[in-house]
Amino acid sequence: MGKPSPLIGVSDDAVSLHTQPGEHSLAAQLDGTLDTDVPELNIDDLPPLYDEINAPGSSSSAPLLPSGSVPPYINHPNNIPPSGDWVQKYKRDEPTGTELYLDPRLDHDPKFLQKHIELWAKQPPRPFVRIHGTHKRRRDITDPQNGRRKNDSERVTDFDLHIELTPYLYSDVVSQISLMELRTAENHEKVRRGTVLRKRAPGASRHIEVGLAEKPTLAEWCHRYCASHAGLKCLTLQRRVVGFDDNKIVQKLTDLVRATNYRGSLEISFPKKDEYVHVYSDCKTNRWRTTWWIIWLCMFSLMFIFTWPYLWLRTKRFETVFADWHFSVTGADGQRNYVSISEDQWYNMWGRAINRAVMEKRQCTLDQQDLLNSQEGQQETFGHPVADGAASFVRAGVNAMNAVNRSLGWGYDDF
Numbered sequence: 001m002g003k004p005s006p007l008i009g010v011s012d013d014a015v016s017l018h019t020q021p022g023e024h025s026l027a028a029q030l031d032g033t034l035d036t037d038v039p040e041l042n043i044d045d046l047p048p049l050y051d052e053i054n055a056p057g058s059s060s061s062a063p064l065l066p067s068g069s070v071p072p073y074i075n076h077p078n079n080i081p082p083s084g085d086w087v088q089k090y091k092r093d094e095p096t097g098t099e100l101y102l103d104p105r106l107d108h109d110p111k112f113l114q115k116h117i118e119l120w121a122k123q124p125p126r127p128f129v130r131i132h133g134t135h136k137r138r139r140d141i142t143d144p145q146n147g148r149r150k151n152d153s154e155r156v157t158d159f160d161l162h163i164e165l166t167p168y169l170y171s172d173v174v175s176q177i178s179l180m181e182l183r184t185a186e187n188h189e190k191v192r193r194g195t196v197l198r199k200r201a202p203g204a205s206r207h208i209e210v211g212l213a214e215k216p217t218l219a220e221w222c223h224r225y226c227a228s229h230a231g232l233k234c235l236t237l238q239r240r241v242v243g244f245d246d247n248k249i250v251q252k253l254t255d256l257v258r259a260t261n262y263r264g265s266l267e268i269s270f271p272k273k274d275e276y277v278h279v280y281s282d283c284k285t286n287r288w289r290t291t292w293w294i295i296w297l298c299m300f301s302l303m304f305i306f307t308w309p310y311l312w313l314r315t316k317r318f319e320t321v322f323a324d325w326h327f328s329v330t331g332a333d334g335q336r337n338y339v340s341i342s343e344d345q346w347y348n349m350w351g352r353a354i355n356r357a358v359m360e361k362r363q364c365t366l367d368q369q370d371l372l373n374s375q376e377g378q379q380e381t382f383g384h385p386v387a388d389g390a391a392s393f394v395r396a397g398v399n400a401m402n403a404v405n406r407s408l409g410w411g412y413d414d415f
Contacts, residue, residue, distance in 0.1 A: 087116060090280075091290055097126065097274035100290055104282045107233075110222040113279070117218065117237055121182045121323035125239035126273040127165040128365075131253060131354065133158040135264035136413040158264055158411050160363040162271075163350060168340045169241065169325045179326040179339055185319075187215050192317040194228055221320050225279075230316035232285060237277040237321045243328035243336070245343050246270050252347045257358055264411030285311075 091100040099120075106113045136153045170178045185191045187201035201215070216224070225235045250268045257266055280286040288294050289311055298304045328338045336342075341349070353366055353374035 086119075096276075098276045098278065099274075101277070101279045102282045102286060106279050107281050108226055110219065110226045113226065113235070114219055114222045116279075117222070117277075117321060118182065120237055120277045121180065121239070123239070123274060124166055124169055124178070124180075124325055125241055125275050125323075127241045127244075128271050128273070129163045129165060129249065129253070130267075130269045130271055131159065131161040131163075131257065131358070132267045132269070133160075133257065133262060133264050133358070133411060134267075135411045138414050157363060158262070159358050159361050161354065161357050162365040163354075164365065165241070165244075165327075165346075168346065169327060171339050179329060181324040181326070182218065183322055183324060184215055184218055184221055185322070192319040194224060194230070194233070194316050194318050196313060196316065198319075216320070218321060221318060225318050228316060228318075230281075230314075232283070232311070232315040233281045233318070234286075234315055235279040235318040235321070237279075237323060238319070239275050239277075239323045239325065241272070241327055242324045243326045243330075248343045249347065252343075252351075253354065256351055256355060260355065260358060260410075262358070262411045264413070 087101055087103045087106060089099045090102045092098070093100075101116075106116065134155050134157050137156045138151055138153055140149050141152050142149050167173050170176060185193070187204040190198040190200055192198050193201070221235075225233065253268050254266060280290075298307050326339060328336045328342070330336055349371065350366070353370040356374050357364075357366060357370065
């Protein structure tokens with residue numbers, strides 16, 4: 001552990017990373033065909049057309065997903081457990097993708113636990129870019145008691161867009177070639193080490209380690225978890241995306257949306273799904289704490305005032321295992337080498353589709369079809385003269401309203 005290891009299916013000449021003790025950056029030589037020469041962009045202009053940056057033979061083309069199919073990184077053969085004795089997940093939280101496992105074998109067999117962690121690490125996190133625009137709207141409310149009218153405000157969503165970044169964690173999505181590093185916490189990192197509170201390893205102070213041995217490996221942490229006599233304990237695997245400059249994306253997308261003369265509240269965030277895997281010790285208390293009707297019963301009866309502090313103080317957590325999925329790596333020369341495309345190339349690819357979706361006030365997840373539809377001059381047709389004429393009339397009206405919005409501004413708070 002501690003060394004980056006490509007996923008199953010990587011060819012013999014695939015790149016591997018090697019981490020030296022004390023290093024805080026990774027050195028890697030990626031495939032020379034990857035395009036890391038990003039042109040300078042003028043943020044006042046829309047990005048180039050999709051087909052200009054995705055021309056045949058271009059090394060900057062992104063690994064897009066087949067239209068209308070299940071993403072290959074979800075049900076890929078590499079992510080399906082091989083034949084053998086594998087624990088099925090106890091529960092899964094669909095909105096976040098968090099998985100829970102409860103099995104006595106994971107509590108008492110360190111090798112069995114380590115084998116499962118190595119398998120879970122091969123499933124990628126699913127990061128998204130979310131572009132959310134809102135404004136306040138005034139509404140009049142009549143008091144049912146005295147009949148008086150009073151003013152109130154409500155938050156109205158203008159647009160809510162999601163764009164998934166998972167395909168760009170692979171240099172080849174179908175064959176699942178990526179740079180994933182399964183590692184454990186450094187001694188100077190503040191994490192829960194079988195404790196209630198986060199702390200560094202004994203003797204470590206920030207980036208200074210005085211007389212400390214090597215950090216515990218994955219096998220050692222599995223042994224520590226299984227050897228713990230805590231009545232309630234939990235080991236967590238966190239899948240993380242590293243090497244992605246989210247500040248650059250925030251700046252570019254903010255400039256893009258504001259260029260439409262949008263005056264509302266804009267929030268750009270980076271939510272993730274499938275980020276956490278929790279292994280709870282198999283006992284009745286841990287099963288009860290994950291049962292929804294018991295959770296709601298505690299909330300309605302106000303028992304959570306006593307149960308939540310009890311669970312928080314009693315549960316010993318091991319948050320020391322990470323699966324780092326690299327969007328880019330920094331070489332010994334200080335240059336960033338990208339697994340697939342850079343942040344600038346991603347913005348060039350999606351900028352026009354985002355601009356169009358913002359002006360259309362959509363609330364959805366954009367996909368590769370939106371990239372194709374954003375090309376200049378491409379219009380959806382229905383194969384019938386009357387329907388096509390009606391669609392053209394509607395598009396002309398929408399374009400006219402968009403032109404007015406760009407000139408006068410839109411998304412104002414209404415008080």
